[in-house]
Amino acid sequence: MSVLPPVRKDRIIAQLPKFFNKGAALHTKDEFHPKVKTACQEQRTGTVGFKISKVIVVGDLAVGKTCLINRFCKDVFDKNYKATIGVDFEMERFEVLGVPFSLQLWDTAGQERFKCIASTYYRGAQAVVIVFDLNDVASLQHTRQWLEDAMKENDPTSVLLFLVGTKKDLSSPAQYSLIEQDAVKLASEINAEYWAVSSLSGENVREFFFRVASLTFEANVLAELEKSGSRRIGEVVSNHHPVPQSFIQVKQVRCCWN
Numbered sequence: 646m647s648v649l650p651p652v653r654k655d656r657i658i659a660q661l662p663k664f665f666n667k668g669a670a671l672h673t674k675d676e677f678h679p680k681v682k683t684a685c686q687e688q689r690t691g692t693v694g695f696k697i698s699k700v701i702v703v704g705d706l707a708v709g710k711t712c713l714i715n716r717f718c719k720d721v722f723d724k725n726y727k728a729t730i731g732v733d734f735e736m737e738r739f740e741v742l743g744v745p746f747s748l749q750l751w752d753t754a755g756q757e758r759f760k761c762i763a764s765t766y767y768r769g770a771q772a773v774v775i776v777f778d779l780n781d782v783a784s785l786q787h788t789r790q791w792l793e794d795a796m797k798e799n800d801p802t803s804v805l806l807f808l809v810g811t812k813k814d815l816s817s818p819a820q821y822s823l824i825e826q827d828a829v830k831l832a833s834e835i836n837a838e839y840w841a842v843s844s845l846s847g848e849n850v851r852e853f854f855f856r857v858a859s860l861t862f863e864a865n866v867l868a869e870l871e872k873s874g875s876r877r878i879g880e881v882v883s884n885h886h887p888v889p890q891s892f893i894q895v896k897q898v899r900c901c902w903n
């Protein structure tokens with residue numbers, strides 16, 4: 646018997662949410678991968694329904710990481726800045742294509758003096774959200790460093806990356822389109838999906854997290870399917886050359902859509 650309450654009605658995902666910008670999307674398909682849809686219909690998603698996927702949110706101080714998470718998880722916005730000390734996390738439960746799926750959203754500190762505490766929590770992320778302020782070019786320039794730090798603790802071939810510009814409500818259309826060009830360019834260079842949001846107005850916040858949940862779910866199901874398929878192949882291969890598990894896992898995620 647399940648002890649968990651049912652998933653909230655507004656956390657049910659029945660369709661793949663759309664990307665934000667075609668020039669910087671993790672993929673541009675309209676629907677979930679056919680293998681994922683079939684596996685969900687046939688209830689062959691293995692352990693995915695019991696898993697909690699870790700998402701880490703990193704970026705400069707005061708760019709709006711905490712506000713972004715709080716807008717989505719609690720539907721609140723605080724205009725006063727209170728620095729995050731170390732880390733904090735929120736759990737969000739979804740239902741994707743009828744399968745329960747949970748995200749653990751880790752809100753980390755951007756302030757230099759708390760960075761070493763925060764970085765100890767980077768390990769094991771399935772998605773990394775790198776946040777910058779759309780009104781502060783320096784915060785966009787610093788995202789490469791945040792990426793490098795996050796990747797020291799994670800496998801770059803299996804992590805989904807998102808580059809998120811915040812405080813969209815504060816930028817004029819002209820200012821916005823200037824920084825967007827740089828952000829889209831950077832996102833496509835680092836293989837991240839780009840989003841622009843406002844936690845004050847709520848613009849794109851829900852859409853963004855639904856996309857994170859959906860793409861993470863899709864990658865998990867594909868990896869699970871690959872694992873159940875490769876177990877048989879692995880058994881045959883291992884009679885001759887043992888295949889390290891890490892190699893199999895890298896392949897699983899890499900071949901998502903190819």
Ligand SMILES: Nc1nc2c(ncn2[C@@H]2O[C@H](COP(=O)(O)OP(=O)(O)OP(=O)(O)O)[C@@H](O)[C@H]2O)c(=O)[nH]1
Binds near residue numbers: 705708711756842843
């Ligand atoms: N206008 C506007 N202000 C925002 C938005 N998001 C955040 N802010 C403000 O920006 C400041 C910093 O926001 P936080 O979410 O605390 O920033 P943070 O990235 O978590 O900062 P650290 O915890 O120090 O790393 C606060 O004063 C927020 O009210 C937004 O979308 N629009």
Ligand SMILES: [Mg+2]
Binds near residue numbers: 710711752754
């Ligand atoms: Mg914070």
